[in-house]
Amino acid sequence: MNKQYWADSWKPDYNKFNHSGWKLLSQFRRNDKILDIGCGYNLFKQRLGDKVYGIDPYNNEADELVSWEAYEPKEKFNVYLCLGSLNFGTEEVVEKQVAKLAEVTNKGDRIYWRQNPGTGDHPWKGVEAIKFYPWTIDKNYEWAKKYGFYVKTCHMDTGNRIYAEWFKGNEYEYFAYMVHDDDPREYAL
Numbered sequence: 001m002n003k004q005y006w007a008d009s010w011k012p013d014y015n016k017f018n019h020s021g022w023k024l025l026s027q028f029r030r031n032d033k034i035l036d037i038g039c040g041y042n043l044f045k046q047r048l049g050d051k052v053y054g055i056d057p058y059n060n061e062a063d064e065l066v067s068w069e070a071y072e073p074k075e076k077f078n079v080y081l082c083l084g085s086l087n088f089g090t091e092e093v094v095e096k097q098v099a100k101l102a103e104v105t106n107k108g109d110r111i112y113w114r115q116n117p118g119t120g121d122h123p124w125k126g127v128e129a130i131k132f133y134p135w136t137i138d139k140n141y142e143w144a145k146k147y148g149f150y151v152k153t154c155h156m157d158t159g160n161r162i163y164a165e166w167f168k169g170n171e172y173e174y175f176a177y178m179v180h181d182d183d184p185r186e187y188a189l
């Protein structure tokens with residue numbers, strides 16, 4: 001049922017988000033390698049090409065048809081996108097997905113999030129069968145701390161979504177990273 005919903009009913013709209021849609025392009029650096037987890041139609045891949053690798057269990061536009069749980073890392077990435085994709089099922093399920101992020105990432109890696117706070121407000125047929133995990137801003141800080149991430153920012157985005165940026169490491173490591181960050185940001189809308 002979930003497969004049918006994500007493959008046939010749901011549609012993306014990157015224009016409507018002030019932070020977690022196309023605006024993310026301004027965050028990407030020249031040398032970033034990006035893993036888009038639950039990429040849906042793989043829209044960043046269409047825009048940025050081989051810099052992005054999209055995985056999704058249900059959407060044929062993905063580079064690899066696989067869930068985050070079953071994904072086996074083959075290449076090295078330093079940026080991870082979790083845009084509305086680690087947001088389904090129980091708290092236990094989502095916490096395990098966060099734990100896998102902690103396992104797979106290295107110090108200095110960045111994670112960009114869009115989270116649905118559990119409203120199930122999609123307009124498409126079949127949404128009633130989707131169990132949204134109710135993300136909160138507090139849960140971002142709790143899990144980031146537990147799993148070794150520094151929360152650079154976490155606040156509401158447009159469309160009643162949460163936007164968050166996590167950095168693998170602690171606050172001091174994040175500021176050291178920023179001071180030495182000379183990789184140009186060269187993408188824009």
Ligand SMILES: C[S@@+](CC[C@H](N)C(=O)[O-])C[C@H]1O[C@@H](n2cnc3c(N)ncnc32)[C@H](O)[C@@H]1O
Pocket residue numbers: 006010012013037038039040041055056057058059066067068069082083084085086088
């Ligand atoms: C709301 S859509 C967002 C898609 C895309 N990230 C975007 O912003 O357009 C949620 C996506 O998460 C995918 N998904 C659901 N469960 C997943 C899992 N366990 N691992 C990876 N992706 C998953 C769905 O197939 C769907 O494409």
